[in-house]
Amino acid sequence: xxxxxxxAIYRFEMAxxxxxxxxxxASPVLSTSLYFIVFGTAIGNRMGDIxxxxxxxxxxxxxxxxxLLSESISNASFGIFFPQFxxxxxxxxxxxxxPFEIVLGYVGAAATKSVILGVLxxxxxxxxxxxxxxxxxxxxxxxxxxxVTFSLFxxxxxxxADDFQQLQVIPLMVITPLTFLGGAFYSIxxxxxPWQSLTLFNPMVYLISGFRWAFYGVAxxxxxxxxxxxxxFLLLCLAAVxxxxxxxxxxxx
Amino acid sequence: MRPIITVEGLxxxxxxxxxxxxDINLAIKxxxxxxxxxxxxxxxxxxxxxxxxxxxxxxxxxxxxGHDIQRDYRAARACIGLVPQELSTDAFESVxxxxxxxxxxxxxxxxxxxxxxxxxQLSLWEKRDSRxxxxxxxxxxxxxxxxxxxxxxxxxxxxxxxxxxxxxxxxDMWQMVQELRQQGVTIILTTHYIEEAEAMADRIGVxxxxxxxxxxxxxxxxxxxxxxxLRLTLQQPLEQLPPNLSxxxxxxxxxxxxxxxxxxxxxxxxxxxxxxxxxxAGVDFKNLHSxxxxxxxxxxDLVKEAR
Ligand SMILES: Nc1ncnc2c1ncn2[C@@H]1O[C@H](COP(=O)(O)OP(=O)(O)OP(=O)(O)O)[C@@H](O)[C@H]1O
Ligand SMILES: [Mg+2]
Numbered sequence: 001x002x003x004x005x006x007x008a009i010y011r012f013e014m015a016x017x018x019x020x021x022x023x024x025x026a027s028p029v030l031s032t033s034l035y036f037i038v039f040g041t042a043i044g045n046r047m048g049d050i051x052x053x054x055x056x057x058x059x060x061x062x063x064x065x066x067x068l069l070s071e072s073i074s075n076a077s078f079g080i081f082f083p084q085f086x087x088x089x090x091x092x093x094x095x096x097x098x099p100f101e102i103v104l105g106y107v108g109a110a111a112t113k114s115v116i117l118g119v120l121x122x123x124x125x126x127x128x129x130x131x132x133x134x135x136x137x138x139x140x141x142x143x144x145x146x147x148v149t150f151s152l153f154x155x156x157x158x159x160x161a162d163d164f165q166q167l168q169v170i171p172l173m174v175i176t177p178l179t180f181l182g183g184a185f186y187s188i189x190x191x192x193x194p195w196q197s198l199t200l201f202n203p204m205v206y207l208i209s210g211f212r213w214a215f216y217g218v219a220x221x222x223x224x225x226x227x228x229x230x231x232x233f234l235l236l237c238l239a240a241v242x243x244x245x246x247x248x249x250x251x252x253x
Numbered sequence: 254m255r256p257i258i259t260v261e262g263l264x265x266x267x268x269x270x271x272x273x274x275x276d277i278n279l280a281i282k283x284x285x286x287x288x289x290x291x292x293x294x295x296x297x298x299x300x301x302x303x304x305x306x307x308x309x310x311x312x313x314x315x316x317x318x319g320h321d322i323q324r325d326y327r328a329a330r331a332c333i334g335l336v337p338q339e340l341s342t343d344a345f346e347s348v349x350x351x352x353x354x355x356x357x358x359x360x361x362x363x364x365x366x367x368x369x370x371x372x373x374q375l376s377l378w379e380k381r382d383s384r385x386x387x388x389x390x391x392x393x394x395x396x397x398x399x400x401x402x403x404x405x406x407x408x409x410x411x412x413x414x415x416x417x418x419x420x421x422x423x424x425d426m427w428q429m430v431q432e433l434r435q436q437g438v439t440i441i442l443t444t445h446y447i448e449e450a451e452a453m454a455d456r457i458g459v460x461x462x463x464x465x466x467x468x469x470x471x472x473x474x475x476x477x478x479x480x481x482x483l484r485l486t487l488q489q490p491l492e493q494l495p496p497n498l499s500x501x502x503x504x505x506x507x508x509x510x511x512x513x514x515x516x517x518x519x520x521x522x523x524x525x526x527x528x529x530x531x532x533x534a535g536v537d538f539k540n541l542h543s544x545x546x547x548x549x550x551x552x553x554d555l556v557k558e559a560r
Binding site (some may be wrong): 002008009011012087088091093098248252 | 267268305306307308309326327328329330331333335337339341342343344345346350353354355356357358359360361362400
């Protein structure tokens with residue numbers, strides 16, 4: 001195991017985040033805070049509780065999930081896209097590092113940043129909304145699992161993307177709408193049929209529901225199913241990454 | 254001595270269908286400087302990229318210090334430093350951070366003293382805290398060299414290291430290459446400045462259209478393929494060659510001032526005989542000099558022939 005190599009990649013990526021602190025931390029924390037102010041403090045008081053939870057608190061898991069997903073994806077995808085774009089990837093490809101070590105460095109750094117961001121959002125949320133966490137262990141577990149899984153997903157997007165636009169398209173056009181429609185702001189039980197059944201095809205429902213269970217002990221779908229769905233997606237991403245390195249897809253001609 | 258790099262039956266066809274390398278066989282000796290020459294698009298960079306693990310070979314086998322570059326890629330790559338042809342560098346990193354990154358990436362423990370020495374040697378120490386985007390082109394090139402050397406490789410690939418580098422710096426660079434060689438580093442370089450290859454290399458390989466058409470010791474190459482000329486400046490210009498002098502390889506310059514004798518360096522020179530005959534014919538000369546064809550001339554001939 002080339003630990004020096006892994007740590008070189010990891011630290012390079014973390015240094016990049018430090019240089020872009022405004023963009024990678026401040027702006028997502030600020031934008032999520034706006035939701036908490038608007039929906040938690042201002043409008044939230046006029047909304048009824050959902051599943052016995054105040055509206056401001058109810059939306060925390062979903063909003064946190066939204067930031068976690070989009071930041072994991074954009075961080076990890078940019079991290080691997082840019083060296084390919086600028087040509088500096090030659091060095092990583094010519095180094096004695098295994099595919100696993102490369103992924104560990106890039107995805108590990110992206111996931112670390114997401115977890116830090118998640119914790120920051122949780123802390124700032126406390127400023128505006130009163131909430132307490134029922135299953136702290138599972139909250140952390142879902143946080144980590146989601147950060148790792150979607151950083152891996154972002155890594156794949158970064159390798160696949162041809163240009164900066166493709167890099168943006170999945171987080172903006174797929175992840176954000178699916179999260180909004182996946183029960184970030186409501187319980188899916190509030191939806192009329194057939195929407196309630198159709199919603200079950202939205203993978204974000206399982207992520208958000210699982211996360212909300214960890215927070216408040218209430219869920220739209222069984223937490224076991226949420227966990228399995230997340231793990232399943234993780235395995236899918238792992239398989240894709242393995243295939244990428246085995247074939248050299250996009251990385252090597 | 255066991256070769257440090259062995260290339261056997263290497264072929265590369267890019268996804269576009271372009272065949273960039275055809276059946277390359279090459280053994281590189283430890284400690285030598287091998288210059289790869291060839292026109293644009295010949296396949297030099299492709300060959301280097303395959304050995305370094307950046308491009309997948311279509312078929313064939315490459316071993317570096319006995320390690321297969323695919324099965325045993327860790328051991329193989331750990332020996333190699335690469336200075337790529339393209340100036341691809343990060344932009345916002347500092348010089349020192351970039352060099353540290355490279356050393357770590359290649360599995361080496363941090364060594365600030367070594368990196369300082371290296372940066373000083375390449376006149377980059379003053380710039381260690383500058384962002385890479387603020388460096389000049391020549392400095393970026395040197396940074397790439399520093400990155401390649403940061404992990405103390407035993408083999409160094411230099412893909413056109415002197416493109417866009419000023420004269421003084423180029424000389425420094427070759428000075429450094431010689432020093433590395435004295436430390437036992439094997440160096441494979443490509444260049445379009447053939448005088449450089451002539452001055453630096455122990456062996457010359459010529460690639461043309463994906464084929465390695467020749468690999469030869471430089472001195473043997475120049476001897477075998479080079480022709481030599483002996484030019485005699487005459488006391489009195491001649492109208493035409495005296496009859497007893499007309500023969501193989503002798504000609505008169507247009508103004509009649511010079512006799513030019515061209516001979517194949519491999520064979521009997523016949524110079525002694527020529528001088529005797531000149532004496533008999535009563536032709537006096539005031540000056541003579543000999544000239545060997547340059548590697549450049551040999552190279553141009555070779556590539557033309559293969560076309
Ligand atoms: N990624 C690629 N995909 C398709 N074709 C490629 C690729 N890289 C190189 N080629 C082609 O392979 C051939 C050899 O290219 P290569 O870069 O090895 O040449 P070279 O000898 O290094 O030339 P130069 O002296 O210009 O650097 C060229 O015809 C080039 O167009
Ligand atoms: Mg080239």
